[in-house]
Amino acid sequence: xxxVEQNSGPLSVPEGAIASLNCTYSDRGSQSFFWYRQYSGxxxxxxxxxxxxxxxxxxxxxAQLNKASQYVSLLIRDSQPSDSATYLCAVGGGGADGLxxxxxxxxxxxx
Amino acid sequence: xxxxxxxxxxxxxxIGQSMTLQCAQDMNHNYMYWYRQDPGMGLKLIYYSVGxxxxxxxxxxxxxxxxxxTTEDFPLRLELAAPSQTxxxxxxxxxxxxxxxxxxxxxxxxxxx
Numbered sequence: 001x002x003x004v005e006q007n008s009g010p011l012s013v014p015e016g017a018i019a020s021l022n023c024t025y026s027d028r029g030s031q032s033f034f035w036y037r038q039y040s041g042x043x044x045x046x047x048x049x050x051x052x053x054x055x056x057x058x059x060x061x062x063a064q065l066n067k068a069s070q071y072v073s074l075l076i077r078d079s080q081p082s083d084s085a086t087y088l089c090a091v092g093g094g095g096a097d098g099l100x101x102x103x104x105x106x107x108x109x110x111x
Numbered sequence: 112x113x114x115x116x117x118x119x120x121x122x123x124x125x126i127g128q129s130m131t132l133q134c135a136q137d138m139n140h141n142y143m144y145w146y147r148q149d150p151g152m153g154l155k156l157i158y159y160s161v162g163x164x165x166x167x168x169x170x171x172x173x174x175x176x177x178x179x180x181t182t183e184d185f186p187l188r189l190e191l192a193a194p195s196q197t198x199x200x201x202x203x204x205x206x207x208x209x210x211x212x213x214x215x216x217x218x219x220x221x222x223x224x
Contacts, residue, residue, distance in 0.1 A: 004153070032210045043201055043215040044154070051210075088153060092209030096161045098144045098169060099209055101153035 002027045004091050006102035014110050019076040021105050023089030026070070032092035033065055034099065035074045037085045044088055048074060079109045113137050117202050117216035124192045124223050132187040132219050134202030142205045143185040144213060145169075145177065147198040154201060160185055161208075192223045 003026040013019040021035075032051055036044035048063040050056045050072070056063045062075040072091075076083055086106050090099040118133045136143065141162045146154035156169030160179040174196055176188040185204075189196060199220050203213040 008151070034212060043218050046212045046214075049212050090154075090213075094208070094210050096142065096159065096208045097167070098146065098156040098159050098203075099154075099213060101146075101155075103151065103153045 002030075002091070002093070002100045004089055004100050004102035006087075006089050006105050008103055009106040010108050011105055012108045012110055013079050015079060015081060017079055019079045019083065019107055019109070021074040021076075021087050021089075021107065023072045023074075023102055024070055025072070025089075025091045025100070027091070027093060027100075028067075028070065029093055030067075030070075030091045031094035032099075033063070033072045034090040034092070035061075035063060035072075036088040036090060037083075038088055038104065039085045047087070076107075081109045081111050083107060084109045115202055115204055115214055115216035117200075117219050119219060120217065121220045122222070124189075124221065126192060126194065126223060128192050129188070129190050130192070132189070132200055132202075132221070134185045134187065134216060135183050136185075136202075136204040136214075137183065138204060138206075138214065139182065140204035140206055140214075141182065142208055142211075143179070144203045144205075145175070145185070145187045146201045146203065147171065148201060148218075149198050157187065157200075189221075194223050197221060197223045
């Protein structure tokens, strides 16, 4: 049984600060890693994808992957109130089947 | 540019009724997926398809059926609805399996009473 673990939160961060979201996964054969943002009552929206060890930056977002530790993280710089949402970590095994999702971390950016 | 379209957006069913949740994508993606999301939980895979005529079970397939007669459409059938099937259902598609990002529809919120 593949598992993806996230701290459910809520994680409260002041506006303008860095928000750090973490995720661990159980399957060492995992090949693809995604962060989705989900606003209340809405569908998941892709924020970042990462496939190899190290950092990947896109605007205010940085995804970090450490396959040896089976650990993925998402950093959000200069956090804005509009970043308040649930962030889902998703892991893919490289096959045809779907992604394995964590339960999500509820992030609150305090103005 | 519609992406993934799901209908209906909301539905209330009585126990024992049946219904079909519709999903269509216009991105020519071969891979399509059905997930359910219960409150405070992540998404659980119900069924997936790698192309027309090919479907397979995911983690929680009991009580559901699917078909894939065309590349564009991937309907999910609920037979004999039960309260445990109350959930939000998301359809997604991707270009090439789980190594590619999945694009989600807006979801169908289903209540079984």
